[in-house]
């Protein structure tokens with residue numbers, strides 16, 4: 001398969017570190033030095049499904065296909081207001097698509113998990129054109145009285161359209177059980193048989209543990225991937241890594257000994273948008289003309305679970321009409 005269209009959408013509301021310091025015991029310098037994040041976009045007037053639709057429409061438009069050409073829709077999403085129906089069902093008809101659709105929760109690695117699933121559909125002839133929309137509102141999982149988590153996240157959506165082709169070289173997705181280091185628990189309805197009423201637990205994160213797990217897992221993924229494809233860090237033109245934390249990205253870059261220019265980032269502007277971070281970055285770079293024909297890209301992400309996903313692909317330039 002190959003990517004033939006990209007799109008993204010961000011909420012209008014911008015919230016800077018200084019704005020957070022207005023009601024949390026934190027500071028711009030703490031957040032910037034620990035994470036690299038300067039500002040983020042948070043949903044206020046819009047809904048997540050509206051963002052997802054805009055990102056998807058932009059991706060379909062740039063692909064040159066029509067919505068009815070899409071024969072599978074995958075939404076990467078951790079949680080939203082609806083448990084059912086799925087986010088993919090909610091956006092399907094407004095997009096003008098008429099095909100099977102499913103949500104996939106691969107935490108922050110969900111976009112790469114979705115690509116991996118799409119790859120299997122192409123290889124088994126189940127689909128010819130697949131739309132992946134990663135849409136996330138992690139700001140809605142956080143306790144906004146807690147500075148440990150709320151300063152890290154932002155909301156957004158990114159989308160790609162895939163068709164048959166030879167763009168992707170290899171995938172690796174991994175999973176392991178580490179429930180305690182990163183979780184968000186929602187209460188369900190109480191039945192007459194429940195003994196205890198479970199309360200919603202806004203996002204709990206053991207930051208240092210997650211940091212170590214993330215760096216270790218990403219480095220392992222990159223090493224395995226390069227070795228089994230007989231490649232070195234030099235062979236990758238650009239590394240599109242999950243935009244969680246600048247220090248995690250720096251640790252991976254230092255391990256590989258590769259120049260900063262190969263590691264584009266936008267977490268400064270958007271914070272951690274979970275599984276939407278890589279497709280948003282990809283869309284911005286592609287529209288800015290920074291992804292050239294034939295470039296070799298490495299995409300790598302990690303997230304709650306603990307899960308990871310990595311892929312290596314060749315880029316084919318996309319032509320965007322003037323907006």
Ligand code: ACO
Nearest residue numbers: 026027030034108147148151207208210211244245303304
């Ligand atoms: N402002 C000011 N102080 C803070 C804040 C804040 N927003 N948050 C925590 N602190 C305090 C703590 O209370 C603690 O104080 P103490 O030392 O008095 O107990 C201290 O700062 C902790 O400081 P450090 O140990 O230096 O913090 P650290 O360097 O570990 O950075 C951070 C914390 C940024 C959370 C880091 O651990 C991290 O990035 N972890 C990974 C987070 C991540 O990537 N999460 C997402 C992954 S998965 C996904 O994408 C969903």
